[in-house]
Amino acid sequence: MKKIEITYPFDSRPMPAESTSLAIGFFDGLHLGHQAVINKAISKAKKLNITPAVMTFSPHPREVLGKTTFMGYLTPLKEKLYQLEQLGIEQVYVVTFNQAxxxxxxxxxxxxxxxxxxxxxxxxxxxxxFGHRGLGTANDLMKLGKSLFEVEIVDPIIMGNEAVSSTRTRNALSTGDISLANDLLGRPYRIQGEVVHGDKRGRQIGFPTANVEPDQPYYLPVHGVYVVRAYFKESIGYGIMNVGVRPTFDKSAVKTKLEVHLFGQSPHLDLYGEVLQVELLHYLRKEAKFSSVKSLVEQIELDRTNATQWLSDQDIFLDDRRNILI
Structure with missing residues (x-):
């Protein structure tokens, strides 16, 4: 897939010569509604024998215009480009969203x-x-562009009597409704990051964890414990992830940390510096402060049992082929 970065006003570089069928939007999340738009553009490209392309924008308009607090992306640019390629897009224009x-x-x-x-x-x-103050609508695009190119407007995708949207997806993640979030996305919500050094408390209490530092500004789900699937190079594994501030140990911490315990992980396995892709599959419980390390260990053991049971209920069997870190 070809990525083309452009800034308005355009400089003197020649524009691509090939004609395109272009899907336009910010597409944060690339949820089922976005996928409907992109798939329609791909179908049009096949019909006209032209290149299927996407125009998206970076950074988010909220970061530039500062109208509301920006809490992160469902699909930061790097993740968005990956997902677009999976959908079959061949060319992406990344337009710098600036004041001009x-x-x-x-x-x-x-x-x-x-x-x-x-x-x-x-x-x-x-x-x-589109346009100044967002005054241009999809219908305006059709009217203004009718003599220049074909325009197709895609209706919303309805799920549960409500339109699929990025806002709805964020709300689901913020309440721990991972099932709904993943249904809206059409895939598990994914966070990618580098494994960094922590204080190794998990290893000391018998539950070694990979401390994942997100490599992009992801929207983080509500604090709690999740059943996850993790990808490491060509391998796959399952486990639990704590998203939060570890109140049992860090009484004044404010920065959210992602700690992944993979079933079968050896305490001596060195993942530092490696990249993990972590998919959220199920919300187990909210983060809690425990009165003792013993109480915490008992809860983690219960979390493992509940996670394994949930995976079994989904017909996901944990054998040697599934556990990457045995």
């Missing part, structure tokens, strides 16, 4: 951005907005 771009009038967005990119077809969601 934010001030662009909606008519200029058509003439100064889309037309130079040799777009033959544009697909977007029903709630897409």
């Amino acid at each position: 771009f934010a001030n662009l009038e909606k008519e200029k967005f058509i003439s100064n951005v889309l037309v130079p990119l040799n777009v033959s077809a544009v697909t977007t969601g029903f709630n897409f907005t």
Whole structure:
């Protein structure tokens, strides 16, 4: 997949010559609604024998305009590009969202951005907005671009009598409803990061953990303990992850930490510096402060039992082929 970074106003570099079927949107999360837009653009590309492409933006407009507090991405740019490639997109325009771009009038967005990119077809969601102050709507895009390229507007995907959306996905993660979040995404929510050194308390109490430092600004779920699936190079494993501040040990901590205990992990295994991709499968319980290390150990043992039972109920069997760290 080809990634093309562009900043408005365009410089003197020649624009790509190939015609594209372009899906436009921020697409944070690449949930089922976003996938419907992208799949429609891919279908159009096949019909017209042109390149399926996406236009997205970086950073998030909220970071630039500062209207509300920005809490992180469901799919930071690196993760978004990975997911787009999995969907079959061949070319991605990453437009720098800066003040100059934010001030662009909606008519200029058509003439100064889309037309130079040799777009033959544009697909977007029903709630897409563009131009200065977001005054341009999907219907405006259709009216303004009708003599220049084909435009298709995709209706929302409804799940549980409500539209699938990034906001709904964040709300599900913030309440521990991982099942709903993953249903909205059409895949498990994933966080990737490097394994960094911690204080090795988990190893000392018999539950070695990999301390994962997210390598991108992910939206983090509510503090608690989760059943997870982890990918390490070409291997796969299952375990539990604590998301939180470890109140039993760190009474004044404020930074959220991700600690992954993988079933079968050897206390002597060295994962430091390696990258783990961690998928959230199920929410077990909220984070708690324990009165003693003994109480904490008993709870972790119960967490392991409950996690193993949940995995078994999902027909996920933990054998030597599934446990990467035995």
